[in-house]
Structures are given as structure tokens and as C-alpha cells.
Amino acid sequence: MPVLETPPLRTLFLLDPEVIFLNHGSFGATPRPVFEDYQHWQRALERQPVQFIVSELNTHLTAARQAMGAYIHADPDDLVFVPNATFGVNVVARSLTLAEGDEILASNHEYGACENVWDFLCRKTGAVYKRQPIPLPIPSPDEWVHQFWQGVTARTKVIFLSHLTSPTAATFPIQAICARARAEGILTVIDGAHAPGQIPLEMEALGADFYTGNCHKWEFSLHEIPRAIRVFRLWCE
Ligand SMILES: Cc1ncc(COP(=O)(O)O)c(C=O)c1O
Known part of the structure; x- marks a missing residue:
């Protein structure tokens, strides 16, 4: 079996380093920075639940809808999470x-x-x-x-x-x-x-x-796909 270099992208994931994870189609793994960011939001909610939900959440959701709208070319007002x-x-x-x-x-x-x-x-x-x-x-x-x-x-x-x-x-x-x-x-x-x-x-x-x-599927594997194909070919050789 060929020896594969350690891919730098792997360090961005919390995945078991012993596993070559190719199945982003069922439940894609969350990259570390995304995981940390969502923990940040969970903590913000837990610190001040009523203030967060009543006064802040809508502003954050609006910003997120705008970002998503720009990414998929949709009117943010047409988007629902x-x-x-x-x-x-x-x-x-x-x-x-x-x-x-x-x-x-x-x-x-x-x-x-x-x-x-x-x-x-x-x-x-x-x-x-x-x-x-x-x-x-x-x-x-x-x-x-x-x-x-x-x-x-x-x-x-x-x-x-x-x-x-x-x-x-x-x-x-x-x-x-x-x-x-x-x-x-x-x-x-x-x-x-x-x-x-x-x-x-x-x-x-x-x-x-x-x-x-x-x-939560292919979004996080965008940059992994060419590498995954390379790895798969090497394994088949
Ligand atoms: C075509 C298609 N639709 C819907 C789903 C369901 O995705 P989720 O479980 O994230 O709702 C899948 C899951 O793989 C799928 O392949």
C-alpha cells in the first residue's frame, strides 16, 4: 500500500486521524473552525438566553441569510434556515x-x-x-x-x-x-x-x-474532492 503524505487539510477537522473519511454525503464532518464558531454561539445563547433570542438572534440570522443568499444567488428574504x-x-x-x-x-x-x-x-x-x-x-x-x-x-x-x-x-x-x-x-x-x-x-x-x-454534506468537502480521488486511485493501484 502506498504511503500517503499527511494532508494539511486534515488538521482542520476533528476526524479520527486513523480514518480516511470520504463519506461527506451522509453526514459531513464539521471543520474545526466551524465547530468552534458554533460553540461560541451556543455559549452566547447560554449566557443571556432571553436577551439573545429576543434582541440579538434576528440580527444574526439576517446577516447569515444575506451571506447565504450571496453564495447561492438567492434573495435573502426568500431563505429560511x-x-x-x-x-x-x-x-x-x-x-x-x-x-x-x-x-x-x-x-x-x-x-x-x-x-x-x-x-x-x-x-x-x-x-x-x-x-x-x-x-x-x-x-x-x-x-x-x-x-x-x-x-x-x-x-x-x-x-x-x-x-x-x-x-x-x-x-x-x-x-x-x-x-x-x-x-x-x-x-x-x-x-x-x-x-x-x-x-x-x-x-x-x-x-x-x-x-x-x-x-452539512458536500460544503465541507469542496477542497477535499480532488484529493479524495487521488487517494482512491492510489488505493486501487
Ligand atoms: C437526495 C437526498 N435528499 C435528501 C437527503 C436527506 O438529507 P438529510 O438527512 O440531511 O435531510 C439525502 C441524504 O443523503 C439525499 O441523498
């Missing part, structure tokens, strides 16, 4: 008024935990969750939209899609789908759990009605 993508999909899905026979159209590449809420709501309301098959390899964007649109009917109320898929690591043509859906009066709910940190995001241009994302 949630614990994770699944939580965000739940908030959106449970806020919609679904009726018997309404259809939620998804692909057959969606993430199970997010599909649970649609299944739950369909059982409750009589709406229908449909998985439109998209073959592998993933077709060209035009062909993709064409194939997906075969599943749209007059009852399609919501389109639910991953931006980057979990089981197949595909990137879906979200902008084209959102544009067509908007033109036809269909709401779009996009699960971007894997997008921040893997691809640049232009939220305004994407045109989704609702977009949920995660900063």
Missing part, C-alpha cells in the same frame, strides 16, 4: 393543500426519507405519488424533460425532484423542468440535498418554487 433537507421537504409538503386525485410527479431516483412525507400525505388526502421512470444512462436534458413529461397529466399539482440524485448520482435538468412546470401552473419542489458544495448554484435562475438544500 432548517435543520436539514428532509425537514425542509416536510415543511413544504405539509404546507400544501392536496386533495383526492391530485398527483405529485417524481422520478424513480428519489431519496426514500423525502418520499415518506409524500406517501404519508397521499394516504391522508387521497392524492397520488407517481414515480416516472428515467432510464440509465441519463438521457440528454431535452430527452430527459420529454421522458419525464410523459408522466404529467391534468391532475399533476406538484413536481418533486432531486437536483443531484442519491441512488444514481445524476444531475437532473432542474432549470428546464421548473420553467416548463411554471408555464403550466405546476408547483416545483426540488430536493437539493447534494447540490451545495458540489455544483455552483444560481437559485434565482433555477426558478424552483421551493428548493431545499444541505450545508
Whole structure:
């Protein structure tokens, strides 16, 4: 097995030095400076809980929304912080008024935990969750939209899609789908759990009605990816 030099970036993480951690897709590790900063905020809260929540929190959240908005090209007033993508999909899905026979159209590449809420709501309301098959390899964007649109009917109320898929690591043509859906009066709910940190995001241009994302996955591995590929190749040799 080749000897690997100690990567300087490793010192930024609290990870077990014996482990080569490649799975930032499930629960990404928190870099040390981020960990220290969030402890700083926890201490600020504990020192003066009422003052912090009533008088200070909103100012800090506004600043954080502005920073995030600049990063993903979104209007800060359109952003809401949630614990994770699944939580965000739940908030959106449970806020919609679904009726018997309404259809939620998804692909057959969606993430199970997010599909649970649609299944739950369909059982409750009589709406229908449909998985439109998209073959592998993933077709060209035009062909993709064409194939997906075969599943749209007059009852399609919501389109639910991953931006980057979990089981197949595909990137879906979200902008084209959102544009067509908007033109036809269909709401779009996009699960971007894997997008921040893997691809640049232009939220305004994407045109989704609702977009949920995660900063605890690939955001912290951005600079690690080329190294991880190098390490993986060395191990395979
Ligand atoms: C496509 C997709 N959506 C949503 C999630 C859920 O992410 P979280 O558990 O952070 O809500 C995952 C998790 O890997 C995912 O792959």
C-alpha cells in the first residue's frame, strides 16, 4: 500500500486521524473552525438566553441569510434556515393543500426519507405519488424533460425532484423542468440535498418554487474532492 503524505487539510477537522473519511454525503464532518464558531454561539445563547433570542438572534440570522443568499444567488428574504433537507421537504409538503386525485410527479431516483412525507400525505388526502421512470444512462436534458413529461397529466399539482440524485448520482435538468412546470401552473419542489458544495448554484435562475438544500454534506468537502480521488486511485493501484 502506498504511503500517503499527511494532508494539511486534515488538521482542520476533528476526524479520527486513523480514518480516511470520504463519506461527506451522509453526514459531513464539521471543520474545526466551524465547530468552534458554533460553540461560541451556543455559549452566547447560554449566557443571556432571553436577551439573545429576543434582541440579538434576528440580527444574526439576517446577516447569515444575506451571506447565504450571496453564495447561492438567492434573495435573502426568500431563505429560511432548517435543520436539514428532509425537514425542509416536510415543511413544504405539509404546507400544501392536496386533495383526492391530485398527483405529485417524481422520478424513480428519489431519496426514500423525502418520499415518506409524500406517501404519508397521499394516504391522508387521497392524492397520488407517481414515480416516472428515467432510464440509465441519463438521457440528454431535452430527452430527459420529454421522458419525464410523459408522466404529467391534468391532475399533476406538484413536481418533486432531486437536483443531484442519491441512488444514481445524476444531475437532473432542474432549470428546464421548473420553467416548463411554471408555464403550466405546476408547483416545483426540488430536493437539493447534494447540490451545495458540489455544483455552483444560481437559485434565482433555477426558478424552483421551493428548493431545499444541505450545508452539512458536500460544503465541507469542496477542497477535499480532488484529493479524495487521488487517494482512491492510489488505493486501487
Ligand atoms: C437526495 C437526498 N435528499 C435528501 C437527503 C436527506 O438529507 P438529510 O438527512 O440531511 O435531510 C439525502 C441524504 O443523503 C439525499 O441523498
